[in-house]
Amino acid sequence: MSQAVLKLKKVIVDFSGFKAINQLDFAVQPTSVHFVIGPNGAGKTTLLDVVCGKTKATTGEIKLQERKELSKLTEDQIVHQGISRKFQAPSIFQNLTVIDNLEISMKQKKNLFSMIKAKWTNEQKKKINEMLELVGLKKVQHQQAGSLAHGQKQWLEIAMVLMQEPDIVLLDEPIAGMSKKERNKTGELITKIAKDRAVLIVEHDMDFVKEYADIVSVMHEGQLLFEGSMEEVQKDPTVREVYLGRKVEENVVN
Numbered sequence: 001m002s003q004a005v006l007k008l009k010k011v012i013v014d015f016s017g018f019k020a021i022n023q024l025d026f027a028v029q030p031t032s033v034h035f036v037i038g039p040n041g042a043g044k045t046t047l048l049d050v051v052c053g054k055t056k057a058t059t060g061e062i063k064l065q066e067r068k069e070l071s072k073l074t075e076d077q078i079v080h081q082g083i084s085r086k087f088q089a090p091s092i093f094q095n096l097t098v099i100d101n102l103e104i105s106m107k108q109k110k111n112l113f114s115m116i117k118a119k120w121t122n123e124q125k126k127k128i129n130e131m132l133e134l135v136g137l138k139k140v141q142h143q144q145a146g147s148l149a150h151g152q153k154q155w156l157e158i159a160m161v162l163m164q165e166p167d168i169v170l171l172d173e174p175i176a177g178m179s180k181k182e183r184n185k186t187g188e189l190i191t192k193i194a195k196d197r198a199v200l201i202v203e204h205d206m207d208f209v210k211e212y213a214d215i216v217s218v219m220h221e222g223q224l225l226f227e228g229s230m231e232e233v234q235k236d237p238t239v240r241e242v243y244l245g246r247k248v249e250e251n252v253v254n
């Protein structure tokens with residue numbers, strides 16, 4: 001296996017005595033579609049929070065490509081190190097066009113005003129164009145972001161995250177509220193994105209996980225219960241035990 005792009009060592013996140021993440025060792029391989037699943041309250045969101053710096057680790061080590069200890073950095077500094085997160089709720093600029101949204105997400109640009117006023121080099125224009133093609137929003141590039149369909153808003157936001165040129169993209173339930181067609185498109189997009197970088201995804205929809213996962217980590221009580229292919233996950237007796245009787249994700253054992 002190649003060297004991990006992200007490594008957590010003995011990470012604890014303690015909320016006033018309750019360990020949402022408990023001595024977690026966890027690694028993400030480059031160019032992989034890596035899903036994190038687990039019952040409600042398992043610590044999945046807290047894992048993403050601690051990786052992107054939204055929540056600070058109480059103890060432990062978080063390293064990007066063996067070089068940088070991330071646990072002491074701010075959220076902005078972590079983005080600059082190469083980890084970008086798309087939250088479940090869209091945070092696009094509704095009143096700006098699709099292309100304006102991408103322009104202001106371009107790496108290294110500072111404030112909103114200078115970004116809108118900026119003259120883009122041919123290389124930057126090419127990058128924006130490629131991004132529009134990748135996420136399938138070329139035809140609506142001049143449309144106001146607020147007028148897009150739900151799926152298109154999510155893809156725009158994924159594109160905005162990619163404009164930061166991250167080594168790892170963190171996605172929080174990316175297909176929530178999507179139609180079947182939009183879900184398929186999102187799955188294909190994730191597969192394409194993972195050709196150049198790792199994509200770490202918290203997801204409850206087991207059919208989606210089954211279809212697109214390279215690797216699946218099962219979390220339980222702040223720890224890693226099992227890791228492997230979705231097939232291995234479904235066969236594992238400890239995973240079956242944890243999920244048994246839990247309604248939301250009961251299809252993991254089917």
Ligand SMILES: Nc1ncnc2c1ncn2[C@@H]1O[C@H](COP(=O)(O)OP(=O)(O)OP(=O)(O)O)[C@@H](O)[C@H]1O
Nearest residue numbers: 015018019020038039040041042043044045046047
């Ligand atoms: N800021 C906080 N303060 C106290 N407890 C918290 C905080 N954030 C999360 N928790 C607790 O930590 C545990 C893990 O929460 P987390 O949101 O990471 O779980 P999850 O696996 O993402 O669950 P779900 O699938 O329901 O979203 C839960 O018991 C939650 O109540």
